[in-house]
Amino acid sequence: MNQPQAIRLKRLDYRILETCIHCGMCLPTCPTYMATKNENASPRGRIAMMKAVASGELSPGGHFADEMYHCLGCLACQTACPADVPYGFMLEEARADVEASRVLATPARSFTRRMLLSHVFPSRVLLRGLGTMLWLARRTGLQSLALRTGLVRLFSRRLDALAPLAPPITRPFTAMxxxxxxxPNGPNVALLAGCVQDIAFADVNRDSVTVLEKLGCRVSIPRGQQCCGSLHAHNGELETARRLARINLDAIDPLAFDAIITNAAGCGSHLRHYARLLRDDPDYRERAEAWDKRVQDLLAFASTFPRLPESRAPRGARQRLTYQDACHLVHGQKIHAAPRTLLKALKEYEWIELPDSTRCCGSAGIYNVTRPEQARALGNRKIGDIRTTGADVIAVANPGCMVQLRALSREHNLPVRVVHPVTLLAESWQ
Ligand code: SF4
Ligand code: SF4
Incomplete structure (x- = not known):
């Protein structure tokens, strides 16, 4: 067995792993189980493997590693589970063991992970530098030239295949x-700018400020904040996730704000668990507990206001609006009603419920990069569902899902506007 002393699952309270009562209620909600009908590709099967690793019967390499990354991390199983199994937390620990075992390490994978997870994402300066370069490449036509002439394919077939998923860079970046x-006298709130959100969806951050100010809030976007670390925690890099959490806790004093607001589902689901992440750090644990109490998703926060701004009247026929539940909003944070309440109140739109709206669209963090075929199959199914609604607009509150749905709707010639709900609120609220 590889480095037994490094196995985190062994150090976990075994009672957590034993919370699963094997009832199987999660199985029909699990996309990987439904696609394979293989017990090992189900939540119950993966938990059994985690227990086997914790008890020393299984190595965290090989098949275990493959299954831990076959999982989308969509957390649909958590919603279905009657025993409150903390599957997301267990998956993070299991993936950290996979990375520590280095069973998946290849020079290319290690280099890409080190560059992106250790250097680019944790540094706003590097991220913005990269963003500016990509923005210039697009503006000058260099990017499409490189794609058209096959230069990108020559360099990397994988990069060429992933090019349609690259979100356009939106400048100016967020005003830190x-x-x-x-x-104003309203609630004093801090807005988290995110990392990819800052360079590819800065418009969503601006719309978030507009919405919060229309609600009467005093908004700050504190300097010094960095990536929240969710990408790291979800991909087995818990130490970097901790480092980023400490940076954010140093940059934003939770006691100085009524709420700390995030507009990205994947980030929010992680940001609410800084205390769990830093449970062994006596210097930060208390502050992290205060932080967790104040972190709120923007849509959930907005829905608590007793009076919302009037929305503008439709100009001509109303557009049909539907909504996809981002997994880390609905399953990770249990936020289901709030976005619907806000969107249904917009007079410009006719509301249509999306069938199976809580099923993952296949984006799942970086799943559409690491497992493009499975991600595409899920995405294609989602596009089919959206088509049945006849919607003109689909709202989804997570940047990764927006990227996935925009790319696939383009590919499938589905004329639908994919937009963050907060943008619709900013546009409609008078
Ligand atoms: S997180 Fe999603 S893919 Fe993974 S086991 Fe749970 S339901 Fe299945
Ligand atoms: S629903 Fe929960 S308790 Fe039942 S098998 Fe799935 S994870 Fe285990």
Whole structure:
């Protein structure tokens, strides 16, 4: 067995692994089980493997590693589970063991992970530098030239295949250090700018400020904040996730704000668990507990206001609007009603419920990069569902899902606008 002393699952309270009562209620909600009908590709099967690793019967390499990354991390199983199995937490620990075992390590994988997870994502300067380069490449036509002439394919077939998934860079980036002008009396909130969100969806951050200010909030975007670390925690890099959590806790004093607001489902689901992440750190644990109490998803936060701004009247026929539940909003944070309440109140739109809206679209963090075929199959199914609604607009509150649905709707010639719900609120609220 590889490095038994490094196995995190062994150090986990075994009672956590034993919470699964093997009832199987999660199985029909699990996309990988439904696609394979293989017990090992189900939540119950994966938990059994985690227990086997914890008890020393199984090595964290080989088949175990493959199954831990075959899992989408969509957390649909958590919603279905009657025993409250903390599957997401267990998966993070299991993936950390896979990475420690180095069974998946190849020079290319290690280099890409080190570059992106250790250097680019944790540094706003590097991320913005990369964002600016990509923005220039698109503006000058260099990017499409490289794709058209096959230069990208020559360099990397994989990169060429992934090019349609690259979100356009939106400049200017988020205004770090922003504070609502004047001296309004409303709730004092800090907005988290995110990492990819900052360079590819800065418009969503601006719309978030607009929405919060229309609700009467005093908004700050504190300087010094970095990537929340969710990508790291979900991909077995728990130490870097901890480092990023400490940076954010140093940059934003949770006690100075009524709420710390995030608009990205994947980030929110992680940001609410800094105390769990830093449970063994006496210097940060208390602050992390205060932080967790204040982190709120923007849509859930907005829905608590007793009076919402009036939405504008339709100009001509109303557009048909539907909504996809981002997994880490509905399963990770149990937020289902709030976005619907806000969107259904917009007079410009006719609401249509999306069938199976809580089933993953296949984006799943970086799943559409690491497992493009499975991600595409799930995405294609989702596009089929959207088509049946006849929607003109689909709202989804996570950048990865927006990228996936935009790319696939283009590919399938489905004329639908894929947009963050907060953008619709910013546009419609008077
Ligand atoms: S997180 Fe999603 S893919 Fe993974 S076991 Fe649970 S339901 Fe299945
Ligand atoms: S629903 Fe929960 S308790 Fe039942 S098998 Fe799945 S993970 Fe285990």
């Amino acid at each position: 250090g922003y504070r609502t002008p004047g001296n």
